[in-house]
Amino acid sequence: MSDQKTLIVAYYKFTPLPDYEERREPLQRICQKNGVKGTILLAAEGINSTMAGPPEGVEAVLDYLQSDPTIGELTVKRSWADDEPFYRMKVRLKKEIVRLGMPEINPNDQVGTYVEPEDWNELISDPDVVVVDTRNDYECQIGAFKGALDPETKSFREFPEYVKRKLADKKGQKIAMYCTGGIRCEKSTSLLLQEGFEEVYHLHGGILNYLEKVKPEDSLWEGECFVFDNRVTVDHRLEAGAFDMCHACRHTLSDEDKQSEHFLEGISCPHCVDTLTDEQRTRAAERQKQVELNTQKGLKHIGASQKDIEIRREEKRELKNQQRTLRAEREAK
Secondary structure (H helix, E strand, O other): OOOOOEEEEEEEEEOOOOOHHHHHHHHHHHHHHOOOEEEEEEEOOEEEEEEEEOHHHHHHHHHHHHOOOOOOOOOOEEEEEOOOOOOOEEEEEOOOOOOOOOOOOOOOOOOOEEEOHHHHHHHHOOOOEEEEEOOOHHHHHHEEEOOOEOOOOOOHHHHHHHHHHHHHHHOOOEEEEEOOOOHHHHHHHHHHHHOOOOEEEEEOOHHHHHHHHOOHHHOOEEEOEEOOOOOOEEOOOOOEOOOEEOOOOOOEEOHHHHOOOOOEOOOEOOOOOOOOOHHHHHHHHHHHHHHHHHHHOOOOOOOOOHHHHHHHHHHHHHHHHHHHHHHHHHHHO
């Protein structure tokens, strides 16, 4: 166990959940009871989540899920942090737990061949193997396996079109695919098999599992890995990386980006400065102002503790009382 106090877990499973809507409230309650925050997606096709909290709380939620015979054992990727990477707990109902936009593609029916992290290097080192990164462009730019194809997609829903345009002539070749935690590859390999590809492989557990299982000196991974929490990226040790995030457009930011004249903390960055409307800038500036004010007061802007909430409520009550007093004085004159 790490000396760091917050346990972060990522997991998913494609399994039929016809009653997924009824699972939302009980799951929300068990997470709140155990101090667990993050996001859990539920759909008829399965469950997908990244969540964090005190180790005993996270393990209690995992035990709750895995005790359900419909879900059963989960493949869980664990990492650690000093601070909580999420502000709140959200259990959301979705049409798909990862959105490809093709509901007929069901990994419960067929998927590619799983490749364990320890065997991945040998597979992708074969010059006849086509290695495909199934993540979005901003993720690929931060880190990738050497020689992997970048589909240059803005969202996973664009991936089927990429397959038609760029991979259709490779149906007779070996295709090796990877993503952050493995879930996008479940659907992408299922898609390729339906499209007539013959040999389709994918990295079991994704990049996060590879970084956990393969020593840095043996690794073929280059760069950092984007993650969907406040750490933004992780390095090969699964510790918070060097990238930050623009709170206006959610694009990742390097140190070079933050040196740009277009970078204004919480308001804009080089990636969005030309696309923001005046209204968006005003909203972002007001939000950043509130963040800075709360920081000065030692309060959290989002995900505040009950103590922080009570302090804010008291400040609002005091302000209203002052306003009432002023109105009464004006009316008395």
